[in-house]
Amino acid sequence: MTSPSLIGGHVSVTGGLARGGLRCASDIGAEMIQVFVTNPRGWALAAGDPVQDAALRDSGMLSFTHAPYLVNMGSPSPETLERSVVTVRHSLLRAHAIGARGVVVHTGSAVSQSRDAAMRQLRERLLPLLEEIPEDGPDLLLEPMAGQGAMLCATVQDLEPYLAALEWHPKAGVCLDTCHAFAAGHDLSTAAGVRETLDALHALAPGRLRLIHANDSKDACGSRRDRHENIGAGHIGALPFALLMGHPVAAGVPLCIETPGGAEKHREDIETLKKLRDGAQPPTG
Structure with a gap:
């Protein structure tokens, strides 16, 4: 029998991966966490603290990391491409640590190229990185986007050619963001849409499917706008x-919120998801 999904959120690591991350997890009632291990909006790569790494590794907390937002393996810019390769390799090594x-x-995104x-x-640049991951290392989780611009992957159907380009490598998994999927045209606000x-x-x-980013959406289905909302406060609903x-x-796939607001809002979103998981009604109002 599959264990229930663990529910948590993306947490701040101010004060250290273990000190800050685990404290934040406790504050919001998280059963799992997602963290950045380097600056999410820059190319400078942060070295880890072995003491903090070991403390988080030994804590028993299920964790995931998120690569910086600048990474784009489809970029026509040689500089962006090379930096993306270096950054993803660094992210995988830090995640393993x-x-x-x-x-x-x-x-x-393809940006301006075909x-x-x-x-x-x-295929040429990401497949070798997958080959470098040791057997006990982390999976690389592909997160489809909301469908804006020249994005390479937005709908579930887009994952098939993407994974095929990576030769269906066993270390290539999927992170499904509910806001992105909804914005790309999957109507997750209905039972039929979730099922389909x-x-x-x-x-x-x-x-x-190895991770779900559980986010409601500020915009309507098919909007192609990536604007997260608190659980139950958007167009998807609770x-x-x-x-x-x-x-x-x-079944058993962890859920990680990336919703607006501070610790109080995040605690409310996680509590709502726990109640839904456990069969209770979500809070009203």
């Missing part, structure tokens, strides 16, 4: 998250 289960990376050229480039989305994911990439956790494809 702290015992993280996976590294989330955005699936990227999609075919970007996909060939993706997860059924399609299972048909195209069985066993690849109940679909219970339906999502109840689907066999998502």
Whole structure:
């Protein structure tokens, strides 16, 4: 029997990965965490603190890391591409050092070059990084985007050619962001939409779903706008998250919020998801 999904959030590591991250996790009632191990909006790569790494690794807290936002393996810029390769390699090494289960990376954009050229480039540069991951190392979790611009992957269906370009490498997993999927056109506000989305994911990439970013959406389905909202306060609503956790494809898959607000709001979102997971009604008002 599959264990219930652990529910947590992206946490601040101010004060250290273990000191800050675990304190923040406790403050918001998180059962798992996602962290940045380097500046999320820059190319400078932060070295780890072995003491903090070991403390987080030994804490028993399920953790994931998120690669910096600048990473784009589909970029036509040689400089951006090279820096992306270096940054993803660094992220994988740091994730291994702290015992993280996976590294989330955005699936990227072709920007001004053709999609075919970007996909060939993706294969040439990302596949070798997957090959470098040791057997006990983290998975690389591909996070489809909201569909804006020349994004290489937004819908569940887009994952098939993306994973094919990576030769269906066993270390290539999927992180499904509910706000992104909703913005890309998957209507997760309905029971039928949740079922169809997860059924399609299972048909195209069985066993690849390793993490869910649980975010409501400020904008309507198909908007292609990536604006997260608190659970139950957006266009998706609260109940679909219970339906999502109840689907066999998502059974036991951790949920991580990336919603607006500070610790109080995050604690409320996590509590709402726990109640939905455990079969209770979400709070009203």
